[in-house]
Amino acid sequence: MKDSYIAAKERWARKMAGQQRREIRSSDRLPPGQRLVTDFPTLDLGIQPEVPLDRWTLSIHGKVETPVTLTWSQFQGLEQFEDVSDFHCVTTWSQFDMRFAGVAFLTLADLVRPLPAASHVYFKSYDGYTTNNALDVMMDDDVMVAHSWNGAPLAKEHGGPARVIVPKLYAWKGAKWVKEIIFLDRDLLGFWELRGYSNSADPFKEERFA
Ligand SMILES: Nc1nc2c(c(=O)[nH]1)N[C@H]1C(S)=C(S)[C@@H](COP(=O)(O)O)O[C@H]1N2
């Protein structure tokens, strides 16, 4: 964990310096069973919560040394990160070259300092959605809480004010309208993970269902 965390931070620092080229995960950039789209479809539970910026907070707590509840301006005050990644939805559409901006997960982790016991991360959203990831999956150089897409504030239908982006996994692993990030010492399945979807969710291994 420690070594891979340092390696991810080094890659992230090179990205911040504009020197990192994107790693290529497969000779075929489109994962198996996916088709390419260019219109950024929306997918949610049918509720698109309206969260005014002056009432928005992001709480990061659980197995951490210094839990925080960030206001919008505090979140904006953190070191900003922009990255280009591909987006894969389990319903078989993918979109390439998504330019998201926000705060790197590594920056949030440095802020709250996960305890050695922390092994998983659980997300709660303003629409009641939940999802979960292993901590080592989150501690990657391309994972972020995004507030912008292609240079504009993230639209409400895409999870604005802020959503989680985990590019290497199917998109349901990234919580739109994220409200809480909870570090845990065990795994806890989220909304789709409890309903038969894969817990590991790697699109290149076609891990769609459990
Ligand atoms: N809060 C919340 N986050 C969510 C969802 C949701 O219903 N609620 N749907 C997930 C699913 S299944 C996908 S494919 C992506 C879709 O993101 P998009 O609507 O911006 O394309 O968001 C994920 N995050």
Ligand SMILES: [Mo]
């Ligand atoms: Mo999805």
